[in-house]
Amino acid sequence: MPERAAASSFTSRWKSFSPAILRKNSTQAYTAFANSSIKLVSDVSDDEPWPDPYEMGAAALRGIALPQIAELRPHLVPEIAIWGRDKVSLITGRADALAIIGDRVDAAIDGKSDVHPTPAVREAHVQQLRDYLSATGAACGAIVYLTSGEIAWIGPP
Known part of the structure; x- marks a missing residue:
């Protein structure tokens, strides 16, 4: 292999x-x-x-x-396929978790295992999450760096 x-x-x-x-x-x-x-x-x-x-x-x-994620845990639905369209392209992916409250997606959560992500890698993570926010209509999202415990919020926290 x-x-x-x-x-x-x-x-x-x-x-x-x-x-x-x-x-x-x-x-x-x-x-x-x-x-x-x-x-x-x-x-x-x-x-x-x-x-x-x-x-x-x-x-x-x-x-x-992590407190900000634990607060959302009752609403988190893991591994959801998402799709949508922005002004120029189609968006497809699988979100690690979406916080669904009532009938709306409140937040998208994307866990990353990178130990020392470079600025370029971090920017790619941000763009991926922005695509998820666009496709789901979520107001905000979090990139959770699992190794360091850092949470990078995109949109209002």
Whole structure:
């Protein structure tokens, strides 16, 4: 399996377990996430180093425990496909979570595992979230850097 395919496969399989974190208490979520991560890491057959599965689970739990995210947690719906159109293009994607209150999308949440994102990478994250805001009509969104615990709000917090 080529390195890029392995990394892509690992990332997409890892992301598929993230909705469980929103639906369980912290201990259950951490245990389920860590066990799933261990299985994913053990299934990869290349020689590249992989993230520590326990740290992956802990980082995700730290992210949803951040006060501004924890406040939204009862309203968060994970892994929602979105689509829309702006003035020049079509927008499609999968939001990590949308805060849905009543019949409207209040906020879009996008978790990132980057340890030291460059300014260019951060700008790409902002543009991705702006696309999600445009497609969903949400007033604001948050880029949650899981490793550092930083939250970058786009639009009013």
